[in-house]
Amino acid sequence: QAQLVESGGGLVQAGGSLRLSCAASGRTFSSYAMGWFRQAPGKEREFVAAISWSGGSTTYAASVKGRFTISRDNAKNTVHLQMHTLIPEDTAVYYCAGGRVPYDSAQQRDYVYWGQGTQVTVSS
Numbered sequence: 001q002a003q004l005v006e007s008g009g010g011l012v013q014a015g016g017s018l019r020l021s022c023a024a025s026g027r028t029f030s031s032y033a034m035g036w037f038r039q040a041p042g043k044e045r046e047f048v049a050a051i052s053w054s055g056g057s058t059t060y061a062a063s064v065k066g067r068f069t070i071s072r073d074n075a076k077n078t079v080h081l082q083m084h085t086l087i088p089e090d091t092a093v094y095y096c097a098g099g100r101v102p103y104d105s106a107q108q109r110d111y112v113y114w115g116q117g118t119q120v121t122v123s124s
Contacts, residue, residue: 002027002113004096009118012086016122020081022096022115029053030074033099035111036081038092040121045095049081050104059104062090086122093117 008018020036035050049070050059058070067086072079079096098113099105 002029002098004113004115006020006094006096006115006118009094011121011123014122014124016086017082017084018086018120020083020096020100020118020120021092022079022081023056024077024079024098024113025099027098027113028077029073029079029098030077031043031102033101033104034070034072035097035099035105036070036079036094037097037108037111038090038094038114039117040092043092045108047106047108048094050099050106051079053102053103057104059106060092061106070116086120088122088124091120093119093120 013029024070028057039045051070095117097111100112101110
């Protein structure tokens, strides 16, 4: 069974940076999209960023475009989310997701495997 484990979350001041990592095991995702989603308290889970199977195409939510960068290393079965210029509105639990499609989908229905999440808290 596939397992996704996120790491790298924490507490950071506004304007700071964090790098999230997701390690996959039990299954290779090299032929499928990987994504990051987040859920803030009292809100629904929302799309953050996605990357195609090859890493050649990426998609971002408008709220993070220009500040976040998603990348992947298929040899290591890992995906990363580099976050810069963090703002308090970025505070949420961030989830790594493994897709069932090869392209960088922003739709949750295109993701089958989910990690447990890592907390990111941005203080003002």
